[in-house]
Amino acid sequence: MTPFKVVYGRDPPGLLRYQPSPSDNQSVKDSLLARDALLNKLKENLFRAQQYMKHQADKKRIEKHFQIGDKVWVKLKPYRQHSVQLRQNQKLSMRYFGPFTILAKIGSVAYKLLLPVNAKIHPIFHVSQLKEFKGDDTATTIPFPLLIDEEGIMLQPLQVLNRRTILKGEQLIPQVLVQWSGQEVSEATWENAEDMSHLYPNFNLEDKVIFNGGSIVMGPEENIPLQAENDKLVIEEGHVAAFPENALLRRSTRTKMTNTRLGDFVQGK
Known part of the structure; x- marks a missing residue:
């Protein structure tokens, strides 16, 4: 289908060759003959251009023939x-x-x-x-x-080697380091995690993450005795209490002094 037919819905009109007639006007006759000569010249130039392009392309072409079993x-x-x-x-x-x-x-x-x-x-x-x-x-x-x-x-992702988050503009974009099928680890590429999820919905991007099931509430066996931990504290002057029984309070041993601005203030008893 030609562009002309797409626009107008019909094939373009053909250019008919001029058939000389004794009754034709001389100016019309000269104009039509000039048009035919121009068309012939255009066709000749197009043919010469095609032959030149073919000649240049054939310079890089080699005849190849193979036999069955080669x-x-x-x-x-x-x-x-x-x-x-x-x-x-x-x-x-x-x-x-x-x-x-x-x-x-x-x-x-x-x-x-x-x-x-x-x-x-x-x-x-x-x-x-x-x-x-x-x-x-x-x-x-x-x-x-x-x-x-x-x-x-078409290569397929094989495994996720690493992950990172980069700052692009004002957005944080998570990326994964993907090793592709048939490629070495050194040829792995960083890909956007969102793009990988859309292109490979069945590929697990969390290959290296190990999830431990359970509740978010810490169990009794996981509670660390506070007294045992505080017994291991290093007693330093001015930072923690000097007596183990007061270690949980973590009160300072610094001497409290009255503010000098309140020297004239009488505190009620």
Whole structure:
């Protein structure tokens, strides 16, 4: 559907070529002939531009042909979700995986590969996504990502390593340090806890927290004898009572003196 049809609800009118007639006005005839010449020039320029672009693109293209049973590397799209906020440099991510065996040739530019059973992706790839494997496949292998769909590689959170709270503007934002599936601990990323809860509702963000069930009321066995604790107090002059029986009172032994401003005041008896 063309933009013209979207706006006006019908196809745009076609440009008919001018058919000369002896009865036509000379000025009209010249105008229509000039229009046809301009259209021919535009088509010629467009064709030349297309051929030039094709020539430049073909310079980087190499004819590839594989046989059934050959081992090839598979080029997959970059990680579409390495972390929630995609902070890592995707240019450093792995590009090729495998090697995998070619099962069949589909058409002239596509091949069907033998992929692992956990790969949620179509097994037919364009020849531009394949690269010839050379060497011993038993010694060299790059494992396939755990989860793959048509949009690319999708990593899943494996565990929570740590947590923190950062100040962004005037808000305190809790974050968790997440280790992703298929990644090392050193590649863990800090993610907002709220974002992780929305994107992965079944993932437990409290993996490292151990909850001890029970009431908020302290039991009798948990009460600490105050007398035993006070017996361990270090008696220091001027801070606590010098006698153990008065330790619970924690009264100062400092001598009380009358305020000099109240010297003329007579206290009633």
